[in-house]
Amino acid sequence: MQIQIKGVRVIDPGNIEGIRDIRIKDGLFEAVSEPGQLPDVAEASQDVNVIDGQGLIGVPGLIDVHVHLREPGQEYKETIETGLKAAAAGGITAVCCMPNTNPVNDNAQVTAFILSQAKKVHAARVYPVGAISANLEGQKLNDIADMKKAGIWAVTDDGMPVTDSQLMRRTLEYCKSLDIPVLVHAEDKRLADGGAMNEGLPATVMGIKGIPNAAESVMVMRDIALAELTGARVHFCHMSTAQSIEAIRAAKAKGVRVTCETAPHYFTLTDADIPAYDTNFKMNPPLRSDKDRAAIIEGLADGTIDMIATDHAPHAEDEKQVEFDQAAFGIVGLETSLGLSLDLVTRGHLTLIQLVEKMAKAPADLMGINNDIVPGNRADLTLIDMDTDWIVNPDAFVSKGRNTPFTGRSLKGAAAFTIVDGRIVYTRSSSF
Ligand SMILES: NC(=O)N[C@@H](CC(=O)O)C(=O)O
Numbered sequence: 109m110q111i112q113i114k115g116v117r118v119i120d121p122g123n124i125e126g127i128r129d130i131r132i133k134d135g136l137f138e139a140v141s142e143p144g145q146l147p148d149v150a151e152a153s154q155d156v157n158v159i160d161g162q163g164l165i166g167v168p169g170l171i172d173v174h175v176h177l178r179e180p181g182q183e184y185k186e187t188i189e190t191g192l193k194a195a196a197a198g199g200i201t202a203v204c205c206m207p208n209t210n211p212v213n214d215n216a217q218v219t220a221f222i223l224s225q226a227k228k229v230h231a232a233r234v235y236p237v238g239a240i241s242a243n244l245e246g247q248k249l250n251d252i253a254d255m256k257k258a259g260i261w262a263v264t265d266d267g268m269p270v271t272d273s274q275l276m277r278r279t280l281e282y283c284k285s286l287d288i289p290v291l292v293h294a295e296d297k298r299l300a301d302g303g304a305m306n307e308g309l310p311a312t313v314m315g316i317k318g319i320p321n322a323a324e325s326v327m328v329m330r331d332i333a334l335a336e337l338t339g340a341r342v343h344f345c346h347m348s349t350a351q352s353i354e355a356i357r358a359a360k361a362k363g364v365r366v367t368c369e370t371a372p373h374y375f376t377l378t379d380a381d382i383p384a385y386d387t388n389f390k391m392n393p394p395l396r397s398d399k400d401r402a403a404i405i406e407g408l409a410d411g412t413i414d415m416i417a418t419d420h421a422p423h424a425e426d427e428k429q430v431e432f433d434q435a436a437f438g439i440v441g442l443e444t445s446l447g448l449s450l451d452l453v454t455r456g457h458l459t460l461i462q463l464v465e466k467m468a469k470a471p472a473d474l475m476g477i478n479n480d481i482v483p484g485n486r487a488d489l490t491l492i493d494m495d496t497d498w499i500v501n502p503d504a505f506v507s508k509g510r511n512t513p514f515t516g517r518s519l520k521g522a523a524a525f526t527i528v529d530g531r532i533v534y535t536r537s538s539s540f
């Protein structure tokens with residue numbers, strides 16, 4: 109299949125910013141030219157898919173470095189197929205899947221299984237992340253070198269912190285020698301102490317046990333110290349607090365090799381927005397105060413926060429339709445991420461170029477892949493319609509998960525086309 113995109117505004121930071129015609133062939137970008145320079149499609153062969161790029165923005169395929177696909181083992185929540193299709197519907201061309209499946213992705217067989225399942229699906233790509241410790245138990249280090257050979261690009265015990273600082277030091281030394289990053293779920297379980305939402309007035313009013321900011325930031329500070337000690341690459345997942353951002357800002361200024369992500373809910377919502385006992389607003393880390401939300405936006409704007417990832421965490425209805433403190437932590441995010449993130453541009457917090465850096469370029473840098481829109485590179489591309497107004501309706505989600513706090517929210521901007529490996533894997537229908 110060939111694709112020709114005419115007159116699209118391309119934003120590929122550091123490479124292109126302007127109107128271009130793009131030709132895609134055999135999975136690769138074949139030509140990227142100033143408008144009017146490509147031969148007319150009528151001259152080309154019949155199987156050319158022509159897209160009128162007018163009014164659309166073309167960006168390198170969006171990459172989400174933090175997604176829970178739930179397969180193997182919890183296919184009732186999500187499968188690799190539904191998750192990768194949901195990603196495509198959200199304009200995301202590649203996802204990194206967390207290892208907290210059942211069995212855990214703590215060995216090369218599970219990694220190979222995930223890759224083989226993904227191969228059957230024509231949607232987003234998958235980049236598996238392996239577990240640090242056997243069964244995420246924080247005791248025994250896995251054979252990370254073997255998993256790397258099978259296809260992982262990073263490790264994490266996400267969902268669980270690595271409580272043992274010595275094990276974390278060994279992990280960082282091991283991963284430094286393999287040149288792969290360690291993704292940190294920063295949580296001090298003793299400080300979190302079984303809490304279910306942010307510690308503060310809203311929790312007190314609802315009578316729900318709170319989780320203090322320090323439950324996150326003390327572990328961020330510990331792992332900055334260990335990154336400094338070992339020289340390893342540390343990436344902090346789902347940052348939610350002002351104190352974490354302050355610590356990472358200082359670490360970067362010192363030259364410590366750390367990066368971090370936040371998720372759309374942390375720059376969009378606060379604990380004061382949680383309707384009484386609504387478990388679709390429950391996730392880990394929890395929604396914080398307005399001061400934290402402001403610090404997250406500031407961190408995105410000044411570059412302290414490198415990227416936006418969803419922490420897409422689908423759960424079944426019966427895991428959410430229980431008392432707040434009993435409900436599963438986590439919300440879905442793949443299909444709302446772009447719309448919510450574009451709001452940062454609308455509100456003037458980020459430029460569109462900065463947003464593309466946070467949703468496509470910085471993730472690629474972390475993973476060591478090149479997603480520039482240049483001839484010869486494989487064609488992963490997201491075409492964004494900035495003007496489309498739509499309302500979040502979980503019943504229309506491609507994901508099996510319906511657990512979103514954004515039901516009924518009006519958003520502006522969405523993926524019009526998602527192209528992976530030179531194939532259109534998603535086209536937005538006009539019925540939205
Ligand atoms: N974020 C969540 O609230 N839940 C995640 C685990 C995690 O990301 O820590 C999950 O797997 O459900």
Ligand SMILES: [Zn+2]
Pocket residue numbers: 266267268293345346392393
């Ligand atoms: Zn986590």
Ligand SMILES: [Zn+2]
Pocket residue numbers: 174176206266267419421
């Ligand atoms: Zn997660």
